[in-house]
Amino acid sequence: xxxxxxxxAPSGRSAYALGWLRQNIYLVLGVAIVxxxxxxxxxxxxxxxxxxxxxxLLFALEGPxxxxxxxxxxxxxxxxxxxxxxxxxxxxxxxxxxAIAAMAGIVLGLISGFVRGWPGRIIDAAVDIALTIPMxxxxxxxxxxxxxxxxxxxxxxxxxxxPPIARILRGRVLEIREEDFVDAAVMVxxxxxxxxxxxxxxxxxxxxxxxxxxQAGQAVLVATALGFLGLGVQPPIPEWGTLLGTGREYLxxxxxxxxxxxxxxxxxxxxxxxxxxGLRDWLDPRIGA
Amino acid sequence: MxxxxxxxxxxxxxxxTADAPILRVSNLTVRFEMLARTVQAVSDVSFEVKRxxxxxxxxxxxxxxxxxxxxxxxxxxxxxxxxAAGEVILDDRDLLSLSETELRDIRGSDIAxxxxxxxxxxxxxxxxxxxxxxxxxxHRNASQSAAMARARELLELVRMPDAxxxxxxxxxxxxxxxRQRVMIAIALACDPRLLVADEPTTALxxxxxxxxxALLRDLQDQTGTGLxxxxxxxxxxxxxxxxxxxxxxxRKVEEGPVDAVLSSPxxxxxxxxxxxxxxxxxxxxxxxxxxxxxIPGLVPAxxxxxAGCAFAPRCSYATGQCRSERPALTTVGQDHVSAxxxxxxxxxxx
Numbered sequence: 001x002x003x004x005x006x007x008x009a010p011s012g013r014s015a016y017a018l019g020w021l022r023q024n025i026y027l028v029l030g031v032a033i034v035x036x037x038x039x040x041x042x043x044x045x046x047x048x049x050x051x052x053x054x055x056x057l058l059f060a061l062e063g064p065x066x067x068x069x070x071x072x073x074x075x076x077x078x079x080x081x082x083x084x085x086x087x088x089x090x091x092x093x094x095x096x097x098x099a100i101a102a103m104a105g106i107v108l109g110l111i112s113g114f115v116r117g118w119p120g121r122i123i124d125a126a127v128d129i130a131l132t133i134p135m136x137x138x139x140x141x142x143x144x145x146x147x148x149x150x151x152x153x154x155x156x157x158x159x160x161x162x163p164p165i166a167r168i169l170r171g172r173v174l175e176i177r178e179e180d181f182v183d184a185a186v187m188v189x190x191x192x193x194x195x196x197x198x199x200x201x202x203x204x205x206x207x208x209x210x211x212x213x214x215q216a217g218q219a220v221l222v223a224t225a226l227g228f229l230g231l232g233v234q235p236p237i238p239e240w241g242t243l244l245g246t247g248r249e250y251l252x253x254x255x256x257x258x259x260x261x262x263x264x265x266x267x268x269x270x271x272x273x274x275x276x277x278g279l280r281d282w283l284d285p286r287i288g289a
Numbered sequence: 290m291x292x293x294x295x296x297x298x299x300x301x302x303x304x305x306t307a308d309a310p311i312l313r314v315s316n317l318t319v320r321f322e323m324l325a326r327t328v329q330a331v332s333d334v335s336f337e338v339k340r341x342x343x344x345x346x347x348x349x350x351x352x353x354x355x356x357x358x359x360x361x362x363x364x365x366x367x368x369x370x371x372x373a374a375g376e377v378i379l380d381d382r383d384l385l386s387l388s389e390t391e392l393r394d395i396r397g398s399d400i401a402x403x404x405x406x407x408x409x410x411x412x413x414x415x416x417x418x419x420x421x422x423x424x425x426x427x428h429r430n431a432s433q434s435a436a437m438a439r440a441r442e443l444l445e446l447v448r449m450p451d452a453x454x455x456x457x458x459x460x461x462x463x464x465x466x467x468r469q470r471v472m473i474a475i476a477l478a479c480d481p482r483l484l485v486a487d488e489p490t491t492a493l494x495x496x497x498x499x500x501x502x503a504l505l506r507d508l509q510d511q512t513g514t515g516l517x518x519x520x521x522x523x524x525x526x527x528x529x530x531x532x533x534x535x536x537x538x539x540r541k542v543e544e545g546p547v548d549a550v551l552s553s554p555x556x557x558x559x560x561x562x563x564x565x566x567x568x569x570x571x572x573x574x575x576x577x578x579x580x581x582x583x584i585p586g587l588v589p590a591x592x593x594x595x596a597g598c599a600f601a602p603r604c605s606y607a608t609g610q611c612r613s614e615r616p617a618l619t620t621v622g623q624d625h626v627s628a629x630x631x632x633x634x635x636x637x638x639x
Contacts, residue, residue: 180410183364188397188424188475198423202414 027278033271041088048081061254071256086238094219097157102212105165113173130163143231153232172204206283217272310337317375326592330356332539338515345518345530351588353539398428401476403486407468411460418456424478443474466497487519538599545625555627557604606631
């Protein structure tokens with residue numbers, strides 16, 4: 001066994017790379033899917049066979065054909081083009097709101113974990129309360145108050161996604177605060193805010209990165225759900241949830257309209273989830289499954 | 290043992306240029322106040338450290354030596370800890386009454402701390418050059434490049450091979466001994482007057498230990514820093530310290546020059562600690578068949594007051610008086626004090 005398999009084994013470096021790929025297959029798939037959508041989002045106009053708003057009423061509600069690979073909608077617009085161009089809107093909303101939520105969550109989580117006494121306790125209680133409200137309900141409520149539109153959508157998602165990040169970071173900060181190197185920094189005379197930013201946050205950052213990438217998938221779901229309900233991005237902008245919402249009216253006559261945005265949503269959410277899981281396995285083997 | 294001890298002591302004897310102590314701890318008492326009970330971890334401990342002197346604090350786990358060190362640097366988390374009484378005077382300033390801001394100016398520049406665990410005392414996500422430079426920047430108002438240059442100097446000072454290239458290295462790329470050298474470099478960054486080293490070599494191999502201790506001693510010769518060495522290792526004490534204090538159950542039980550204490554201990558606990566040290570080559574002696582001595586019993590719980598001497602239940606010299614009355618510290622020799630009624634009998638029985 002040993003002699004033959006040794007000679008047949010690939011050279012050290014490629015064996016290592018292969019092993020790494022196999023071990024981090026989730027990460028690879030997640031990066032590929034999310035990267036693919038990001039590419040589409042940037043170069044959507046060049047890739048799309050038609051313009052997003054190019055109408056041809058003669059071909060309205062048509063099923064898949066050579067000219068329109070996944071069919072057309074009620075106004076005869078090419079659905080493939082609308083989904084491709086819509087990638088930009090969905091992705092922008094999801095990533096922007098997760099980025100804002102991550103930043104707010106980092107500030108709140110750092111303070112509530114590191115500062116002993118009332119500032120930490122107040123934040124902690126507020127986060128506790130926010131976590132009892134289902135994320136989707138909270139987002140719908142905020143969107144309803146803010147009014148429909150991209151800004152309202154981003155505000156709604158960022159606010160409802162901040163508490164989980166604050167909570168998960170707080171736990172990690174509580175752990176790191178007890179580490180010797182934090183005491184060592186205190187003992188050198190480093191002020192508390194610098195210890196938070198320089199010694200605590202960098203060592204807690206992986207958990208935020210992992211949580212944020214998992215949240216991005218959730219953000220896609222919330223953004224498209226709000227779009228579907230008419231609380232998100234408004235037509236004629238071809239955001240995926242909005243595409244689903246308008247397609248719903250023709251569900252009986254032309255079910256193909258909702259299929260392509262539906263697949264796009266599922267695929268992107270899957271991509272973010274794989275990315276999050278993959279990052280977790282790769283960056284933090286201790287908590288990996 | 291005695292011969293070897295005396296040799297090392299005379300070698301490490303310090304010129305008494307300044308006899309005024311740089312640190313004076315008096316009547317330090319530390320309590321941990323929890324819901325159900327209060328533990329008095331340190332009771333009424335007083336000592337002084339002079340310039341250029343190495344002062345060893347010895348005791349087994351739970352004797353209060355680490356709490357003493359943490360209390361005098363104000364690193365204890367308050368609450369649950371409370372410094373109930375005492376003064377810690379460093380150069381005419383009482384550290385216990387300083388505000389956090391004032392403390393920050395003193396920490397790192399006047400008083401520095403070397404932690405026990407070199408594996409966890411460095412920030413894993415920061416290059417070691419940056420970590421050393423941080424202390425310099427903080428206290429010297431140095432520019433980043435000047436601080437880096439100083440960091441390189443410090444790495445050379447602690448005999449880090451290839452210092453220049455090690456500046457950009459992360460802690461996980463260094464061995465335990467090398468990390469402890471980095472910790473010492475950080476501690477020395479601003480020429481502190483007083484260095485507190487809490488078991489600086491306990492986590493290291495014996496060979497690395499010797500190197501680190503020699504390094505500390507040399508650096509101390511160069512800088513005149515006072516060193517408080519917390520340890521349970523009497524070999525380390527014999528090798529490096531000038532004076533020593535033995536702690537038991539949160540109290541000082543014996544204090545004196547290292548050679549005096551180790552050659553004629555005047556407290557049964559000190560004697561017991563010495564008996565529990567294995568000695569290489571002891572099999573050549575007549576007592577080869579004698580098993581390694583241990584001190585029977587455990588350190589007492591400190592959550593209620595102890596009547597009499599805390600060590601009495603484990604002590605072979607104990608009398609009725611020991612169990613009812615706490616012995617005060619009495620002078621038993623030149624600069625040598627002991628808290629034992631029976632100090633004259635130590636070394637005479639079993």
